[in-house]
Amino acid sequence: MRISSFFAKIMFALNMIFFLILLLACIVPYTASASLAFVSLAVPVLVFVNMLFFLYWLFKFNIRMLLSLSVLIYGYFALDTFVVFNSIEEVEDTSNTLSIMSFNSLGFRGKEDEWKSTAGDTIVKFIQRENPDIVCFQEFDYRKIRSHFFEEYPYKYVDFNFDVDEDKVIQAIYSKHKIINKEIIEFPESSNSAVYADVIVQKDTIRVYNLHLESLNIRPSSIKRERSDKLFVRLRNSFSKQQQQSTIVRSLINKSPYPIIVCGDFNNTQFSNSYFTIKGSLNDTFLKKGNGYGKTINFWKFPFRIDFILVDPVYEVLSHHNYEINLSDHEPIMATIKIGNE
Structure with a gap:
């Protein structure tokens, strides 16, 4: 009995720890x-662990199950879900539709950064095959300008000049529809930026934002060599810059005379302050019409969704696809x- 009682106390203590961490994660987007x-990066793991604790106490008919259940319910309403199941419907009538693709193409060089990589040509063929109306590239290859x-896209905006810092992360918007206005949004003390283009689609003018928020610059191999305190400071500075950049973008969105579409690599998840700041009342196309987990990047074999398409609620989301x-x-x-x- 003592062993059983001691084990129950240990389990409850662990339950309390994961309960409090998930509760803290629910506050992060609002601070x-x-x-x-x-x-916020650990939300899926925290949810999974709290579900296990809930089931553990439930099978024991123990009232402690309410601890994890309460934070799971609160988290669902505070953060929304990270796994969605929507019916897949083919868009048959495309006469009144607009397809938008967002892609961090890593400079078209292939993820292994090999000089002989054929990824660039394959990416071009992929875009041609999928044939979206608008493509927003992050980390674009200036040699493609x-x-x-992309001859099928007569209108484009690429924020590249040969006399600018080579370390600058290049953004590009390619469109089949006429671009009547375009501008770059420089982020202070950063090689990252955002751009927007006002695109005429039928009788509508839509402002399309393409952005690349501050990178965390984390590589699994470098973490092992870096002191934890220095790593913490560097990551905290990156998160701080993301929040500053998202505030800049949100202030411009608020002033836009046109409906908004936001595409981009946020370098953070949907549970972050930067995501909540930019999203506002916009609709996340994955949450509306996506399926599954929606992974857009793997880090240490862990899946994350850090690339987003957000659209003005005046437009109905018909489909979302993760490739x-x-x-x-x-x-x-x-x-x-x-x-x-x-």
């Missing part, structure tokens, strides 16, 4: 504390929305 941002690639083409460290995503009135 500007960069030091707490780490917790003046090439014969697995293994041509970059990120995977592309594409959504189709309904444009115009009945």
